[in-house]
Amino acid sequence: xxxxxxxxxxxxxxxxxxxxxxxxxxxxxxxxxxxxxxxxxxxxxxxxxxxxxxxxxxxxxxxxxxxxxxxxxxxxxxxxxxxxxxxxxxxxxxxxxxxxxxxxxxxxxxxxxxxxxxxxxxxxxxxxxxxxxxxxx
Amino acid sequence: xxxxxxxxxxxxxxxxxxxxxxxxxxxxxxxxxxxxxxxxxxxxxxxxxxxxxxxxxxxxxxxxxxxxxxxxxxxxxxxxxxxxxxxxxxxxxxxxxxxxxxxxxxxxxxxxxxxxxxxxxxxxxxxxxxxxxxxxxxxxxxxxxxxxxxxxxxxxxxxxxxxxxxxxxxxxxxxxxxxxxxxxxx
Numbered sequence: 096x097x098x099x100x101x102x103x104x105x106x107x108x109x110x111x112x113x114x115x116x117x118x119x120x121x122x123x124x125x126x127x128x129x130x131x132x133x134x135x136x137x138x139x140x141x142x143x144x145x146x147x148x149x150x151x152x153x154x155x156x157x158x159x160x161x162x163x164x165x166x167x168x169x170x171x172x173x174x175x176x177x178x179x180x181x182x183x184x185x186x187x188x189x190x191x192x193x194x195x196x197x198x199x200x201x202x203x204x205x206x207x208x209x210x211x212x213x214x215x216x217x218x219x220x221x222x223x224x225x226x227x228x229x230x231x232x
Numbered sequence: 233x234x235x236x237x238x239x240x241x242x243x244x245x246x247x248x249x250x251x252x253x254x255x256x257x258x259x260x261x262x263x264x265x266x267x268x269x270x271x272x273x274x275x276x277x278x279x280x281x282x283x284x285x286x287x288x289x290x291x292x293x294x295x296x297x298x299x300x301x302x303x304x305x306x307x308x309x310x311x312x313x314x315x316x317x318x319x320x321x322x323x324x325x326x327x328x329x330x331x332x333x334x335x336x337x338x339x340x341x342x343x344x345x346x347x348x349x350x351x352x353x354x355x356x357x358x359x360x361x362x363x364x365x366x367x368x369x370x371x372x373x374x375x376x377x378x379x380x381x382x383x384x385x386x387x388x389x390x391x392x393x394x395x396x397x398x399x400x401x402x403x404x405x406x407x408x409x410x411x412x413x414x415x416x417x418x
Contacts, residue, residue, distance in 0.1 A: 101260070104260075121341075130326045178399065181396065181400020183374060189407075189412075195266045204310070224271070
């Protein structure tokens with residue numbers, strides 16, 4: 096079962112995001128009001144350890160389970176798409192209180208109405224695909 | 233043990249596990265980025281017939297859909313077996329601020345004022361969730377990633393574009409929190 100490891104990794108993600116309350120609308124509101132360290136602590140720890148891990152992977156040229164060298168795709172150059180796209184996403188993030196991953200974790204939690212936001216996410220992505228060539232990047 | 237797990241987990245545990253998830257996916261030969269799943273779902277539904285952006289081999293991304301399935305299961309498992317029934321432990325200042333907007337103190341993870349079936353039945357409640365979702369889907373694809381792809385994977389690889397995107401996330405979030413929510417809820 097080659098796919099099982101991805102389900103288990105996703106399971107771990109769903110559990111940790113739930114148990115640290117990072118899927119909660121209240122926690123996102125608290126973050127955007129700068130009223131607690133919690134969410135900043137989560138992201139700060141993840142990024143600090145992430146930087147270290149990526150550095151070590153590059154430094155020792157580590158290989159993945161298939162024996163291939165682990166490589167990193169640099170993000171495309173640009174300014175507008177990141178700032179404008181990021182801002183549009185942020186507007187929705189604070190409204191729904193979930194970024195894409197937690198949308199699905201909340202579905203598992205049994206918050207059925209979030210299916211509407213998930214449908215919105217798919218539709219929004221479709222609209223981007225339609226308008227892509229007409230947008231500045 | 234189960235009692236210990238059932239408490240909310242501290243931020244440093246969460247941060248460590250999230251970094252570990254990113255590293256695990258790298259060692260599986262993949263890259264942590266959740267919002268790509270929306271594009272994969274569009275492609276799997278046949279959007280590629282009309283829109284070139286969705287014309288790619290989405291079957292290479294099935295691993296990410298499996299990750300999504302795991303995330304749903306993880307949410308269910310936490311709700312069913314790993315919680316002690318307490319409300320989210322958000323700060324008093326936040327509870328007070330939200331009270332001013334008409335939100336009662338938290339009982340579970342999510343406010344009834346947004347995520348109850350009753351609210352979903354109202355025009356406003358429905359369009360808040362749909363509109364929020366549209367912004368999330370459009371914005372993440374425009375920016376080329378969300379919190380996982382940019383804030384975690386991108387920043388860990390010291391990518392300037394990801395920093396720009398994260399700045400954008402916060403601009404948008406602050407505008408919604410401090411300008412849009414007061415308009416919608418008072």
